[in-house]
Amino acid sequence: MEKAIETMSSPRSAGKAEPRKATLARTGNEAMAEAMRQINPDVCAAYPITPATEIVQIFANFVNDGLVKTEFITVESEHSAMSACIGSASSGARTMTATSSQGLALMYEMLYIAAGYRLPIVMAEVNRALSSPINIHCDHSDTMGGRDSGWIQIFSENAQEAYDNLIQAVRIAEHPDVLLPAWASTDGFIISHGMENFELYPDDAVRQFIGEYKPAFTLLDNRKPFTLGAADLQDFYFEHRRSAYEGMRAAKKVILEIGREFGDKFGTAYGFFEGVHLDDAEVVMVALGSTAGTGRVAVENLRQRGIKAGLLKLRVFRPFPAEELVQALAHVPAIAIMDRSDSFNAQAGPLATEIKAALYDAGQYPKIINYIYGLGGRDIHFRELEQILEQTLKAGKPNDLNSRVVYWGVRE
Amino acid sequence: MQNLKQMSNQDKVGLAGGHRACAGCGFPQIIKMIYGQSQAPVVTTCATGCMEIATTIYPFTAWRGNFIHSAFENSAATISGIETAYKALKKQGRLPAEQEMNFVAIGGDGGTYDIGLQALSGAMERQHNILYICYNNEAYMNTGVQRSSATPQGGHTTTSPAGKVVPGKIQFPKDLTAIIAAHDVVYAGQASVGFHIDLMRKADQAFGMVGPKFMNVYTPCRLGWGSDPAQTLEIARLAVETCLWPLYEVAEGRWKLTRKIKEKKPVTEFYKTQNRFRHLLKPENEELVKQIQEEVDRRWHDLLQRCGEGA
Numbered sequence: 001m002e003k004a005i006e007t008m009s010s011p012r013s014a015g016k017a018e019p020r021k022a023t024l025a026r027t028g029n030e031a032m033a034e035a036m037r038q039i040n041p042d043v044c045a046a047y048p049i050t051p052a053t054e055i056v057q058i059f060a061n062f063v064n065d066g067l068v069k070t071e072f073i074t075v076e077s078e079h080s081a082m083s084a085c086i087g088s089a090s091s092g093a094r095t096m097t098a099t100s101s102q103g104l105a106l107m108y109e110m111l112y113i114a115a116g117y118r119l120p121i122v123m124a125e126v127n128r129a130l131s132s133p134i135n136i137h138c139d140h141s142d143t144m145g146g147r148d149s150g151w152i153q154i155f156s157e158n159a160q161e162a163y164d165n166l167i168q169a170v171r172i173a174e175h176p177d178v179l180l181p182a183w184a185s186t187d188g189f190i191i192s193h194g195m196e197n198f199e200l201y202p203d204d205a206v207r208q209f210i211g212e213y214k215p216a217f218t219l220l221d222n223r224k225p226f227t228l229g230a231a232d233l234q235d236f237y238f239e240h241r242r243s244a245y246e247g248m249r250a251a252k253k254v255i256l257e258i259g260r261e262f263g264d265k266f267g268t269a270y271g272f273f274e275g276v277h278l279d280d281a282e283v284v285m286v287a288l289g290s291t292a293g294t295g296r297v298a299v300e301n302l303r304q305r306g307i308k309a310g311l312l313k314l315r316v317f318r319p320f321p322a323e324e325l326v327q328a329l330a331h332v333p334a335i336a337i338m339d340r341s342d343s344f345n346a347q348a349g350p351l352a353t354e355i356k357a358a359l360y361d362a363g364q365y366p367k368i369i370n371y372i373y374g375l376g377g378r379d380i381h382f383r384e385l386e387q388i389l390e391q392t393l394k395a396g397k398p399n400d401l402n403s404r405v406v407y408w409g410v411r412e
Numbered sequence: 413m414q415n416l417k418q419m420s421n422q423d424k425v426g427l428a429g430g431h432r433a434c435a436g437c438g439f440p441q442i443i444k445m446i447y448g449q450s451q452a453p454v455v456t457t458c459a460t461g462c463m464e465i466a467t468t469i470y471p472f473t474a475w476r477g478n479f480i481h482s483a484f485e486n487s488a489a490t491i492s493g494i495e496t497a498y499k500a501l502k503k504q505g506r507l508p509a510e511q512e513m514n515f516v517a518i519g520g521d522g523g524t525y526d527i528g529l530q531a532l533s534g535a536m537e538r539q540h541n542i543l544y545i546c547y548n549n550e551a552y553m554n555t556g557v558q559r560s561s562a563t564p565q566g567g568h569t570t571t572s573p574a575g576k577v578v579p580g581k582i583q584f585p586k587d588l589t590a591i592i593a594a595h596d597v598v599y600a601g602q603a604s605v606g607f608h609i610d611l612m613r614k615a616d617q618a619f620g621m622v623g624p625k626f627m628n629v630y631t632p633c634r635l636g637w638g639s640d641p642a643q644t645l646e647i648a649r650l651a652v653e654t655c656l657w658p659l660y661e662v663a664e665g666r667w668k669l670t671r672k673i674k675e676k677k678p679v680t681e682f683y684k685t686q687n688r689f690r691h692l693l694k695p696e697n698e699e700l701v702k703q704i705q706e707e708v709d710r711r712w713h714d715l716l717q718r719c720g721e722g723a
């Protein structure tokens with residue numbers, strides 16, 4: 001736990017040895033496709049959808065130009081993409097896919113099955129709003145919809161993190177104590193299509209980091225035949241589902257180990273979350289993905305005006321780092337929780353719901369205002385985040401739904 | 413082809429005894445007849461349905477070889493992933509060079525004609541080297557006998573009940589075998605559990621071909637059809653003899669009738685053996701039965717033309 005805190009409060013600290021890197025200008029999609037090229041999976045089954053289409057297209061080029069050894073299945077739907085991934089991963093092949101929004105929604109049934117069979121499938125996901133109405137821009141409704149499916153979920157602030165996270169996702173998912181599928185996600189268009197400076201690590205360094213895949217079982221070995229996916233009734237189902245929980249619990253330790261190892265190797269270590277000016281903060285914003293980047297600016301601006309603002313950027317949403325999070329927030333009296341999706345529970349957004357539950361268990365009752373913002377890609381400016389932080393600091397403790405949950409920037 | 417005598421000496425093929433299919437169910441025999449023809453070990457995927465439930469209740473399994481079930485509509489997609497993983501690992505030398513395997517996907521008529529049609533079409537179009545078997549019992553049996561697009565016209569199911577106004581299922585079943593044949597697959601065949609030799613010969617031929625193969629195998633369900641379990645094979649044969657379920661195949665684009673019917677029996681002969689058609693034998697449904705008979709005749713005539721049998 002101590003180590004966790006140490007890593008999480010300085011996740012971008014300089015590591016020891018840094019292999020030769022190339023600095024390039026890349027979009028988030030290009031960065032994720034590069035990660036897939038270096039991961040070089042045995043099988044990839046994917047279907048195009050905005051804004052993740054490019055990942056699939058770029059990767060198809062890698063396949064057809066012979067830059068990877070991957071067999072690419074051009075499936076006829078995302079449901080079949082995940083089904084084919086399940087078949088492939090059950091056959092001992094390192095398996096990847098990419099999708100977004102409606103595509104992830106169409107996979108929904110199979111997401112649970114992949115996790116239930118403990119298959120370390122890795123997905124490049126691009127966060128996009130869900131229909132209806134149809135909208136191709138960023139919010140987190142798609143991945144939040146899969147939050148209870150048993151997948152490891154990692155959010156990325158920028159293209160670099162998307163790349164770094166996808167590489168680490170392979171190691172995390174395949175770890176023998178974990179064996180759960182994992183996705184690393186970016187924010188649609190904001191990151192997926194935004195061009196940024198990006199450091200590409202050498203192919204061999206990435207391949208060495210990932211290592212060889214040693215599957216726990218394979219349908220292609222007929223010496224000891226087995227049945228996967230038997231009907232499972234009242235007498236065993238519970239135990240089997242519970243085993244995914246064990247994997248998720250173990251993933252917490254593994255994520256930190258691998259995040260540290262990644263730092264040693266490539267120069268940027270990763271934890272569950274990253275804090276900016278947390279130590280003396282009187283008001284903290286908790287955010288996922290690209291908004292954390294905007295939040296950094298807001299926090300610095302407020303600090304210059306003498307307001308003790310801080311930022312907590314959550315990287316890992318599943319497993320949810322509840323204990324570490326409440327520890328990091330223990331001294332913070334006012335918290336603005338930024339939800340880029342709604343859970344429609346008429347109580348709070350998904351992130352706020354989780355954090356509040358964690359705080360309750362820790363006996364901490366700070367002032368919390370939940371902001372639901374940016375649905376369907378509606379922009380959020382750093383001035384707005386400054387306003388949100390100031391407003392959260394000044395407000396009295398919310399005592400009804402309307403003051404607890406603010407739909408920020410929506411026209412009533 | 414492995415004949416019945418040779419097959420009776422094979423243990424370790426297809427299904428072990430002790431599974432939970434009803435007495436008189438047709439599908440266990442289908443597995444035995446087809447799997448007996450495979451020269452290589454088989455990896456199986458099976459859609460959710462009666463077969464999957466009856467053969468795998470944890471911690472037991474009746475499957476002798478490697479088997480995976482994942483969902484209802486995706487047997488073809490799942491086998492695509494397995495066959496592709498095999499290709500990938502074989503190419504990389506991560507599987508023994510001499511290792512051969514057959515990849516078989518199974519689905520009921522619901523899992524194949526209806527909810528799984530898209531995944532099946534995709535897998536066939538992508539030309540995976542697989543054999544897809546539809547065990548067609550003409551309804552969703554696992555969930556309590558609901559209609560599927562394979563249910564015969566006039567057939568009573570729990571969602572196409574023989575009511576006071578509507579006499580069972582309204583539509584004629586869709587011709588899935590022809591739909592799959594139109595995908596330019598190397599093999600599409602229609603078989604029946606009632607004709608073992610024909611079924612085994614088709615499986616033998618399919619296993620010998622490289623590319624996408626499809627078999628649509630007819631199998632009575634005593635529960636859903638309201639039939640005598642001792643009569644399963646006779647009923648399956650009657651469906652062929654009435655031309656409700658013609659036996660044919662399309663191998664590399666060539667249509668061939670594999671069982672000629674010299675004296676076509678009236679559909680009512682078939683109806684008499686099952687409760688699901690009881691209402692059709694009443695005088696008020698005479699006209700409907702006449703229409704169905706005409707449609708069966710028309711389709712049979714078309715099939716003969718296609719198979720170059722003239723008529």
Ligand SMILES: Cc1ncc(C[n+]2csc(CCOP(=O)(O)OP(=O)(O)O)c2C)c(N)n1
Nearest residue numbers: 460461462484520521522523551552553554
């Ligand atoms: C997505 C989905 N929809 C519905 C079901 C419920 N279901 C399970 S099996 C089945 C019917 C199976 O019918 P069929 O494929 O003909 O196989 P049979 O049981 O007749 O052998 C249905 C509707 C399901 N498991 N998954």
Ligand code: SF4
Nearest residue numbers: 433434437462633634
């Ligand atoms: S209900 Fe029908 S299909 Fe299912 S096991 Fe019994 S006879 Fe076979």
Ligand SMILES: [Mg+2]
Nearest residue numbers: 520521551552
């Ligand atoms: Mg059926």
